[in-house]
Amino acid sequence: MPVYHPEALEALRAAMKESGIDYYLMTSSDCHASEYVSNYFKVTEFVSGCTSDNVILIVGEKDAFLWTDGRYFISAAGELAGTGITLMKDGEKGVPGVGEWLKERLSRSEALTLGFDGRQVSAKLGASYRKLATDCGANVNGEAALIDSIWTDRPALPSHPVKVLPEEICGKTFPEKLSDLRECLRREGADFLVLSKLDDIMWLTNIRGGDVDYNPVALSYALVTPAEFFLFIQETELTEEFRAYAEKYEIRLLPYENVFAFLKDYPFAEGAGKSSPAILCDGSASTDAMMQLLASKGNLIDMPNPTEIAKACKNEVEMENIRKYYLLDSAALCKFIFYVKKQMELADSDKEPDFPSASPLTEMAAARKLDALRAEIPGFLDLSFPTIPAVGGNAAMAHYAPEGEGDVIEPHGFLLVDSGGQYLGATTDVTRTIVIGDLTDQMRRDFTLVSAAHFRLMNAVFRKGTTGYQLDMLAREPLFAHGLDYGHGTGHGIGFILNVHEGPQRIGSVRPGTTPVPMAEGMLTSDEPGIYRENEYGIRTESITLTVPYKETEFGTFLRFECLTWVPVDREAIDLSYLSTEDRRMLNDYHAGVYEKVAPLLNEEERKWLYEVTREI
């Protein structure tokens, strides 16, 4: 069933008229700030046909406007053609932003009404549109659930049975985590906590679900009270195992759909034993509807979920599991690179008419090969995101995904592969750029500088309190020196059998309105500088690090990164003239580690190859 319904736009306008709404605003996010959104939540696509990830759609009586960012200008223009909806290229000169546009429109006459469904608008956007409308003398209806009535064949909410993680791999039981969490709440002066963030709920309860692609999370909400723990989850997801677990740990199960009704009636004051209970809820991970409701029930403490930092700092048991699976995952990628190199030799030898032709290796065939190698690892659950195999200029595109089989991998230049797995003990993520043919001097220089950037950050020592925003400079500096840079962050956090992207740490620029978070012991973070040349090639080297103690001195506590990824950085593309003595030492040390750790996991042919590609340079 297609999500897009060409007749939805007019149906929506009729519903707007009935509800007295002049402008109706929709976003492409779900209720939980998830990275992947299921069809159920795709209201902007339902009305406009636009499949972009980052969309705000506003429908007026006679016109409609859709904002998206530069990644989607081309695709969105095609999808919107003929719909009567105007594409607003967000960030382009002369194109008003949503706020500016709304301000102009809502000021046109008296008492216009802006409507939206606050359950699917983030708290931050909701608050800003509410203020803006009020400033313009307009009314706001944030409970306008217009799509519910007109989307008659709406897909069901995703629903997959939840699994309980074996406690021996979690390091802490749910009651232990809950007790730590209640201690945090006490410190913050909060009586209650409402969680909307799915990975936080999964981490806290030691369960995993399957409701978001590649993210093993279940659609849910949680309420922590001084004495009880409520989990809102779809009935269809409850297994016998989970019911028993919930009973053992006194997890009060309630239907996912009832969360708003339940919270509306919940006696917060009584539960806290005071007239003005304090409710902690992270506005950056909640919806406008949730924040509006909770604000009416007590003093709202809007701050990051205490679960966020607890989840980010892996415990000893998690770290041991992570180290183990990262090594197995690295070995799979080594096997894959060996395979690709061999295929390329065959393809190259094609030119000799004596040899039989090898079937051409496409991007997707390469991805399938790698996915199969991962699937052989005991404990493999899923990929942590769709494998990205990109040759030539494809690798210079952000968020590249091959169409169909993708391009044939010809023996020229680079193949960039970004991939990762979900295992019963780790979520992995790794990128290597593989030499598959002849390189130009510029390709070698770019590759070598990315490698230097990667190892300089990897080998950093930093004082406790240092933020990723500061560390970012260590990776960029070798590129800056040559007038080069990359348009993305250098590192993101990674979950434990959870989302491949998680906060709060980030190695990179500070997002407006946020405070950079210091790197702390146990954080699992990527190190992934790159260089991208449009239509030519893309280079990225990504390894994953664990923040660990280095030493204590009279000057403070110092931390360092432990590398978890053990996959060769392609020596064929290294131009030694761009490496300092120290850069070279770091590369050689790393390669010695790769051979030592991975060789025992390979067959003889692979081991011989690994020996060659990790030799001192």
Add this chain to the structure above:
Amino acid sequence: MPVYHPEALEALRAAMKESGIDYYLMTSSDCHASEYVSNYFKVTEFVSGCTSDNVILIVGEKDAFLWTDGRYFISAAGELAGTGITLMKDGEKGVPGVGEWLKERLSRSEALTLGFDGRQVSAKLGASYRKLATDCGANVNGEAALIDSIWTDRPALPSHPVKVLPEEICGKTFPEKLSDLRECLRREGADFLVLSKLDDIMWLTNIRGGDVDYNPVALSYALVTPAEFFLFIQETELTEEFRAYAEKYEIRLLPYENVFAFLKDYPFAEGAGKSSPAILCDGSASTDAMMQLLASKGNLIDMPNPTEIAKACKNEVEMENIRKYYLLDSAALCKFIFYVKKQMELADSDKEPDFPSASPLTEMAAARKLDALRAEIPGFLDLSFPTIPAVGGNAAMAHYAPEGEGDVIEPHGFLLVDSGGQYLGATTDVTRTIVIGDLTDQMRRDFTLVSAAHFRLMNAVFRKGTTGYQLDMLAREPLFAHGLDYGHGTGHGIGFILNVHEGPQRIGSVRPGTTPVPMAEGMLTSDEPGIYRENEYGIRTESITLTVPYKETEFGTFLRFECLTWVPVDREAIDLSYLSTEDRRMLNDYHAGVYEKVAPLLNEEERKWLYEVTREI
């Protein structure tokens, strides 16, 4: 006349009673956020006797409390002994901060009144105390000028005649700067600008004063309207030259003392031609009284003064003057180092009874020698701060100033000298750590790592938009790697014949509540990493940089630092085993530059010495 009056505390309590004030709050700042405060403004010292720089004093009916920071705990304890005033060691565990304390006190009974003189309380503190008091149900009287009536022999306001800078060294005339400024105001939607920051006013008008030690500024306020420019300045400061200048450029001169009365009556609405005029005033550089007054006159735009960034980015003419004077200033310091080295040789040879004893060199004698060398430079006006000469453990103390003659400089370890001058074309600042005797291995290692830190930052290339908070990491990383660090920022901005410390850029951590400012072309910034070992020694190497273009590429605009300070980094303390090949190259390149530039400015003996100390290592 001493500032402290032991009877002032009781006189103040009587005045409080008369005005119905339960707690009276005073700070040690002047009305302009100046670094040095004249006696006129020392109200906290007048009441308490405490001479610390960073004080908040609160007097109650029966008790009184004084907060200061760790630098002053020892001196403040001595000064407060017997006064009945309790010292609050700010930041120490278990010691409530001012806010916490006020909250507790103001909640004790109904409708207490907190009083202060808003003309001498910063806007930020004023706003926070006002909110706090209101939250506690207390009253606020921010116009309680109680000190005025009880300090009968109060020192006069400082007053020195202002000088008009020759226009040929300013690069831009006052009307040009004013026109640029009005353009900025238009962009920000501001009709008016009120300036309280003295160096901003001096920069804008191209005049200089002498009312704050070492900072060539005149006590003043300025009001920029759409059509006029008002300068509030003491009558006693007006020279014939300046009056003529003011007339030529239509600077409306008004008495400094009348600024509040004038602004209170000023017809802002009429001047802007609209009922709700927008007034820009930088709350971080203004007083509570000023912000309260302006808020009653229109829409207040509280943002950094547009003059701040314009002042920070030096123009071509300023840069040429700066380069010239930095070289002359560097030569003076080279001469000084040569002198010290020779004195140390003499002191050392003392041990041989055949030679006559050299008179011992004290810290202050060394400072006088250096100050005299600077004073010989044509165009010398003043020091930019008191020269800091520090031997042994003295150099490990922040803000060290010798008492009397200070310590005798014995031929052991290091002499750290931090100094600078005001010239008719530049304000300078430079620190070198000079080997004056035997060193330990640890001293050599520390010195070498500080040198590496200094040159790595100095040689950085960075993309436009990079902030000092990011760049800071390049200087810290070589220290972090050995578990070392320093407790101060790596770099501050420097004025043009103005304050030796100015904003908005800063190479270092971000002060809470502020946004880091990107480094921009023309910024003059220090590069001064260090290592300090309590009671043993202190090392700092400080050079000044100018941010200049590096190159434009498809990846962006890149900037670099041009070094302006040309003084040897003492080779005697370099341990090559702690320098990478690249670190060594940077040191040698720098020394080659020092010899090439400074040698022509020295006599033959000095030149020979310079040749030796700048040879390739």
